[in-house]
Each structure stands twice: as structure tokens, then as C-alpha cells.
Amino acid sequence: MFEALKAKAEAVASRRIEDLFDDNRAEAFSVSVGDMLFDYSKTNIDAETLDMLIGQLEAAKVAERREAMFTGEAINVTEGRAVLHTALRNLDGGAVEVDGQDVMPEVLETLQRMEDFSEAVRTGSFAGQGGKITDVVNIGIGGSDLGPAMGALALRPYHDGPRCHFVSNVDPADIQDVLQACDPATTLVIVASKTFTTAETMANARTAKAWMGETVSDPAAQFAALSSAVDKTSDFGIDPSRVFGFADWVGGRYSMWGPIGLSLMIAIGGDAFRAFLRGGQAMDRHFRQAEWHENMPALLALVGLWHNQVLGHATRAVLPYDNRLARLPAYLQQLEMESNGKRVSMDGKPLPYDSGPVVWGEPGTNGQHAFYQLIHQGTRVIPCEFLVAAQGHEEGLEHQHRMLVANCLAQSEALMKGRDMDVARGLMEKKGLTGDELERQASHRVFEGNRPSTTLAYPKLTPEVFGMIVALYEHRVFVEGAILGINSYDQWGVELGKELATALQPMVDGEQSAAGKDGSTAQLVDFLRKQGV
Ligand SMILES: O=P(O)(O)OC[C@H]1O[C@H](O)[C@H](O)[C@@H](O)[C@@H]1O
16 A cells, blocks of 8 residues: 555655755645644655655545544444544534534533542642642553653643652552552542553552551542443442543543543643643644644654655654653553554454554653664664753753753754764864774764654643643544554453463462463463562
8 A cells, every 4th residue: 555655765765855955845844733843854755755645644534534533433443432532622612422412511511520629639628537638649550540640740840739649550569659658648549440440450449448548547538530430430439429430432542631630630720731621622623624734643644654654664762852741652652552553454454564663762862872872873764753842941941941952953953964974084084093993983983864853843841732742642643543544442452461461360379370371481480489479
């Protein structure tokens, strides 16, 4: 399906990205939404390639699929569900129907309940048995953790509520380290789980309840629950007034806009949370209305397809020059890899091209002093996606922020331009080297360059901008998945490990022999048993 694009890629493989620049390129290969700018001019995409990529959107009928998503059709075909996280931020956008019923009244009512509860916690009218809530512990994993945890860090300058902690791992080290810093009498525990059956979350929730029960007479009174399986929350003893439900058309990794965002709302308050939703909604409107050539999520997706499926670059690095977006790469790992890491297309046939790429990254400038070496001089090309704000939040430290910005821009420039052998030789000559030694030393200092990157630039990481960024990536995943013809909204690939973990448990517990397992697994069980597991 990408044959014509692959032929085009081959035809232009040897040209230099920097040579594509004329007076117009930067502007022509950039797109804005509000004050946000996405610049993809430092890629080897030209006008013809862009038209061919846009042709893929048309061939895959992405516009129709987009409408099907926004209007509540059951596009998650393997689970028979609509995909409507956009309804959670549809603050003033009118009715959204699922099976002929407008879901907005319930969405807005739940949002109001969240705001009332969050305000009660923040002001102290809802208190712990030892006084005003000082600490909130969100227990959840995957989509019930990564979004609010990323958001609480991203929006720390807006954090004026109680301290927020996130426990996800079943490794007891995680919950132990969090709880030992909290006072049970003034802690609110939020159990966040769409299904309310996830083994890790349930184990941590029970541990937290026991911990609280040691000092507090009614531990369940300091618990809240966020779930689609509201019936299961009462078995855990959580009063319905502190249960915030959501529909099954909100995918776990798309759920931070609704009840799963409660810990973030308690941290930053209802108004800032609404601003975050407004940012998401602004991106939704843009995605739904803008022409493909001006459509930021579509273009971000097309750049991704060009690099991954067409050019074969198997990974992409997400590099926020914005330290508070430190959890964005981890968040995107779930969003992108759980959504588009599929082996078959919608009709169950093996994919004839690669599925979504490996996503990874770290904030700049830290990464520069670690793995950028490989990005600049390694043998594989890693397309890089930079993010940078014009302003930070730290008054009096603007000079440091400007250093951050200069570093970000320097990296994409260095990746594109590189440094050739002549320049490297000149550098070595200045050091007084000659002959073979000069040649040898110079070759280590060559950067091939011609490495692609994009930059997303925005004024400041406000709640609204943060909402725009998250929604931008969500829609990118949708577009990439639609072109690949896969279901981005299921996650069957996580099931097998869960089943095997359940089967292995009695062997690890020593209640059952591991003899029937493969040799390696049996050996590891035996080794760990002997070492006292
Ligand atoms: O929210 P929960 O139902 O507890 O699910 C938590 C996570 O675990 C699952 O295994 C899925 O792979 C994720 O998509 C989900 O976000």
C-alpha cells in the first residue's frame, strides 16, 4: 500500500533536507492551532510527498472514520464499542449520541460531581478522620495512572491542592514508598480502575485499606473509586457518593479527561481542569474542521507514517524541552503502542506493513548528555519529535529557560545539518594534527546529518496548552491507525501475560510444581524459590 511512497522515498533518499529550504519551506511545512506551532519542515517531505501522504488519508476514508468516531459509532469493532473520549471534553459542543441517546447530560453531571467533591477535599469540607486531607494517593495502572500522573507533574505550577501521589506497580516497593510518607488520618485514597478487576490495582487497594485500618476507625470513608464497573466498587465498601463512573466508550488510555482525572482535578482545582478540557476540545474542533493540509494531528500522523512505514525507521524519540513533560514519553508509550501495536487489520488479516513504531524519550537537555550520541552518530536514523515552550513559569530564571530553548533548536539544527569531513579536518588542523592521525580523529567528529525532526512549539505549558498537546497525540494515533486499517481501541496483546501470571502464581507461591513448564521458566521458578521468593 505504501509502494508509491516507498518509490518516492528511494528517489529522494540522497538529497539533503537542508537543501529543500527556500524562502517558503518553513512556513509551508508548518501548521498552527491557536498559538501552537507544529514545524515539520526539517523532514525529507516535499510538496509532492505531502500530497501523496494526504492521498493515503483519502484512500483510507479517514474523514468518514473521524466522523464515525465523533458521532458515537461503534468503531472499536472487536469490543463492539464507541470511542468517545472526545465527549468528556465537549463542554459546550451539544449533543453526542450513542445508540440514539445523548450522553452529554450524564458526562456533565459527573464532571459537576467531580468538581463538588474535589472542592470539598480542597477546602476541607470533606475531611479525613484526622482533619483536612493533606495527601491524595491515586492507585491505578496503565490508563488509570499514566494520564493523571503525567498531568500532575505537567501542571505543577497550578497545583494548589493537597499533595498527590501515584501508586501503580504491584511491586510492594511502590506503595510502601508512598504510604510511609502519608498520614492515614489525613489521606484520601482513590482507587482508579476502569474494570475494577485489575490484579495489581486491587492488591494495592487492599494494602492501602489495611494500612489505613491500622489507625483509622473507618478506612472506607477515606476511599473514592473511579470506574466503569460501578457495581464492583460497592463490594470494596466505597460509598456511592464517592464513586465516579464512566461509560465503556472511554478507553482506559484515553480516560484522563473524565473521572480518571480526579486526582489531577483535586491538585489543580476545577477551573484549571476545565481549562485542560477546553484545550482538548479546541484540538478536537481543529481536527474535525481543518483541511488536511492544515490539520495538525493529521500532519503529525503523516510524518509518523512517512518515517515508520515508508522509510522503515522503527522508533521515534519524543523529546520534550519542558521538564514537566517528563512523563509524556511514558504516556505516549501506552497511547501509541497499545493502540497501534497490532498484528492484524480490522478484518483479521495479517498486516502487510509495519504496525506502529516504538516510542521512547526523555526531557532535554538531560537526554543530550546520555543517548543523543546515538541519535547523532549511530547507524540507525531516529526521527525526533521536539517540544518546547517559549516561556517557563519560573520568574527570575528566564535566562535558564532561554538556554533550554537554544539547546532544543540547536539539536534539530545539528541533526539536519551535521558536520562534514572537511569541517572536521579543519578542526583537527587547528589542534595541530596532521596525516593519518588527523584523518582518524576527524572521522570521529563527522556528523552525517540529514536526520529528520519535528518541533511542536507553544507559548507556555498552561492547562489549556497541555490539553491541546494530549488531544493532538490522541488524534495522531487515530489517523495512523485508520490509515493502517487497524483497530486502535482494543488491547488483546496484554491478555496472555495476565493469564500466564495467574497460572504461575501457585508455582511461585510454592503450592504447585513448575515441572510442566518449559525448562527456562521451571529453572527460574526453582531458582527464585531457593532464593526465598
Ligand atoms: O483501568 P483498569 O481497568 O484497571 O486497566 C488498567 C490498564 O490495564 C490493562 O491491562 C490495559 O492494558 C490498559 O489499557 C489499562 O489501562
